[in-house]
Amino acid sequence: MESRLFRCTECNELTNMTEHDFSAEYHYDKEKDCFIELVKNDREPFITKHKRHKVEELKVNGSSFISDRPYSEPLKTSYFEATNGREDFVIKRWRDRIESPLRYEIAEGYIEVTNKSVIHCENIRKQIQAEINPLISQDKITRLIQVVERVISELDTKSLLKDSLELDHPLVLQCRLKNSVIKSIVELSKDIFKGEEFKKIRDFIYDNSDYTGVMAPLVKRQFTIKPSPQIGKRFKKEVVIPTEIGQGDILTL
Ligand SMILES: [Zn+2]
Structure with a gap:
């Protein structure tokens, strides 16, 4: 699934935009024994809130995804690394309920795995x-x-x-x-x-x-989230510094 991660630099908040942001999702309702259609609207609240703010795209380190819960657990919290080319971040991702959109929390640092x-x-x-x-x-x-x-x-x-x-x-x-x-x-x-x-x-x-x-x-394996000692250095080889995007760009994504 194609997805792009954006961060509002003023509020330090994130959104992940995918091609499925506007498509409906279906979940099975055990009690009623039927599928329910969930209306998804993951993108719009972010755009509305950060309309006049400076937003940047983050490059995700795809091999850094880690969680301390089993794969089969649908509501597990995961962590992964991302960068804007200057600063390194660790992003926490979770859902409150199975039908809720993914939520993100961002902190500077990197993931150390032993x-x-x-x-x-x-x-x-x-x-x-x-x-x-x-x-x-x-x-x-x-x-x-x-x-x-x-x-x-x-x-x-x-x-x-x-x-x-x-x-x-x-x-x-x-x-x-x-x-x-x-x-x-x-x-x-x-x-x-x-x-x-x-x-x-x-x-x-x-x-x-x-x-x-x-x-x-x-x-x-054990993982710890460490504060970044050398900001921007860890991704030096692989990072492509994304061009900053303005509000117009986001709205037409
Ligand atoms: Zn903002």
Whole structure:
């Protein structure tokens, strides 16, 4: 969907203009068991309020969209970055109700995302106990888990993310272990397990390192909104400074 984001520089308020601003939207009404038509008029209130103000277009950083709620949640709040070429902004976007128009709040700054890999220690333990016979001692399983934790903590989370699946939650990614990582875990487990026990553990590691396996780590993401240290610098390479538009331009968009 084509859309353009505009900011009134005097009121610091935003509107997102799309080709669908004037088209009707339909929502299913559970109680009445029918579709209801909602009249949309997202553009007009902004134009009326900021008619004589200076309005600028913002360029949105398309890869910056983030939310702390599941994708399936219709009323979630999202955040994204945008710039006017001189200042960087973080924009909060949400809806109060499903049929309400999107609302925006703007602040100067940028979004900092950190990634942390996590393994399911207790799931590994349970799965080994369920799959391997005769039972392996708790102490040996604990040592294996420590090896897995150490090997995974040394991996660069960015390389883990290159081969990851998004689950329903934007802040949790399911990763898989590369062959080279599996091999080093197997190699280190030779210090813990011998003979038949080692063979069983080796097979277990290979069988459980794909996306859904208990050995595969998750990457949990966190994001914070930071005040901009270098105004306008972060977008230097990609930004196209939009030409300022006057009220006449907006009215004919
Ligand atoms: Zn205004």
